[in-house]
Amino acid sequence: MRYGGEGRSRLLLIILIVTSLLLITLDLRGVKILDGVRSGTQNVLSPFQKAGSAVVSPFRNFFGDVTNLGQTRSEIEKLKADNAKLRNQLLQRKSADAELDQLKSVLDLAGRAGYKVLAARVISQGASTSFSQTVTIDAGTSSGVRPNMTVVSGEGLIGxxxxxxxxxxxIMLATDPDFKVGVRIAGTQQIxxxxxxxxxxxxxxxLDNQQVVKVGDVLLARGSTNNRPFVPGIPVGVISAVDNTAGSIAQTATVMLYPNFSALSVVSVVLSAGKNNPGDALVPAPPRPTPVPTVTIYATPSPSASTK
Amino acid sequence: MLARQFSISSLVFVIIFLIQESVVNQLRLPGGGFSLVLLIALTWAALSTPTVGALTGFISGFLMDLSQSSSGAMGHWTLLMILACYAVAFLGFGNDNVRGNPITNVFLVSAASVLTLVAYVITGFLLGVSVGSFSRVLITIFSNGVWALLLTPLILPVVTRLHRSLFGKQAHI
Structure with missing residues (x-):
């Protein structure tokens, strides 16, 4: 069927397309008013996100828990009648404990390095459709947070x-495709x-192709001028694979980042770094191997078997 | 009439945008989750005339651009959503196979959702937006397609009812 208002419809379509192209052009040219619109929107959204975070908190990890449901089915069946209320309280308590643990570890890290930090709660994660890796925290300029400040967790650099x-x-996470940080290898100081x-x-x-890196080498942030955007000495990750392709100009390696980015609830923004560079002092202790019990079996041949 | 439709649609999409930002983005859903604004805008457009479809795309795309997690330039999502919603409305307008058949509607919206994301990646590449590794992009687009197939049958009756109550049986200008 032909659509009656085709001419008018196409004119409107052209006007809308031209408007969007104008927006793209203005944004790419760095017009400030568009940044203002975005930041204004975020200011309006912030209270809604906080409220949403409080409401969604008990269900946040629901889908992850579903995968383990088979293992705990018998317990769930047994306790189903009377544990609904207790379970909700337990989830809240677990969430609080996890946040407390994260907070303790990040304060420990900051204390060893002499950093002045501000703890903040993660209130929103970026939409996957944007392909960027970001989170929103509940502290802003009113608490002294400024762009280009380092964000850490107890495990290391967050973004x-x-x-x-x-x-x-x-917060732009260290997993974001746009994220880049200067690092050095603890010990060899290779950058x-x-x-x-x-x-x-x-x-x-x-940057230097002469020295050899190996799996297990720990990477630390190298630090920036005036400690922005990165303070020195923060643990970043550990080398998990080295690309030893012959004839390559620069040596490359795959790094496993320390923090668990899928379970971020509390992070800290480094407001100011200490006077002294912590050097390699923040290198995490290597995991202790769990002792495996050795079972020794003594077999004594029975006298009756030997006589047969 | 057009101004009324524009203002009503704007209000509806602002509320959906608030739900997306304050609730949906908080849930750690498998495959990175979904965009409620994208799905409802495409469903809304599938029920509308091409003119209303383009306007719907403009409103929803502009809101998606306003999101703090949007990595592209301002206007990037606006442009893509205008084209996607116009195309969906154009395909569906006057075609009873689309309008009268919920299954066709679901597949149209899901396919449009996937194609919009593919278009975002391609145009983002031209505009210098980093979207991550190829495998990551594939996983995100695939999971968004699956989410669209799962959720569109659920949101379609609600959106159809809301659309009908606001614009009558068909949205004529």
Missing amino acids: VVKESYSNSAL GILSGRGSKRAELQL
Whole structure:
């Protein structure tokens, strides 16, 4: 069927397309008013996100828990009648405990390095359709958070403050494809550039091709001028694979980042670094191997069997 | 009439945008989750005339651009959503196979959702937006397609009812 208002419809379509192209052009030319619109929107959204975070909190990890449901089915069946209320309280308590653990570990890390940090709660994660890796925290300019500040967890580098609003801030995670940080290898002090790849594995490109890196080498942030965007000495990750392709110009390696980015609830923004560079002091202790019990079996041949 | 439809659609999509940002983005869903704004906009467009479809695309795309997690330039999603919603509305308009058949509607919206994301990746590449590794992009697009197939049958009756109550049986200008 032909659509009656085709001419008018096409004219409107052209006007809308031209408007969107104008927006793209203005944004790419760095017109400030568009940034203002985005930050204004974030200021409006912030209270809704906080409220949403509080409501959604008990169900947040529901889909992950479903995969383990088979193992605990018998227990769930037994306790189903009377544990609904207790379970909800337990989930809240678990969530609080996890946050407390994260907070303790990050304060421990900051204390050893002499950093002044501000703890903040993660209130929103970026939509997957944007292909970027970001989170929003509930601290902003009113708490002293400014763009290009380092964000850490107890395990190591989380990312960097990309935008700060009055009561919230947008954090670009170290997994973001746009993320780059100068790093050095603890011990050898060899330097390189680490780039995010959209997952927990990042890519390291070494600047010096002469020295050899090996699996298990620990990477620390090299630090920036005036400690922005990166403070020195923060643990970043550990080398999990080395690319030894013959004839390559620069040596590259795959790095497993330390933090668990899928379970972020509390992070810390480094407001100011200490006077002294912590050097290799923040290198995490290697995991202790769990002792495996040795079972020794003594077999004594029975006298009756030997006589047969 | 057009101004009324524009303002009503705007209000509806602002509410959906708020739900997306404050609730859906909080849930750690498998495969990275879905975009409620994208799915409802495409469903809304499938029920509308091409003119209303283009306007729907403009409103929803502009809101998606306003999201702090949007990595592209301002106007990037606006442009793609105008084209996607117009195309969906154009395909569906006057075609009873689409309008009267929920299954066709579901597949149309799901396919449009996947194609819009593919278009975002391609145009993003031209505009210098980093979207991550190829495998990551494939997983995101595939999982969004699956989410669209699962959710569109659920949101279609609600959107159809809301659309009918606001614009009558068909959205004529």
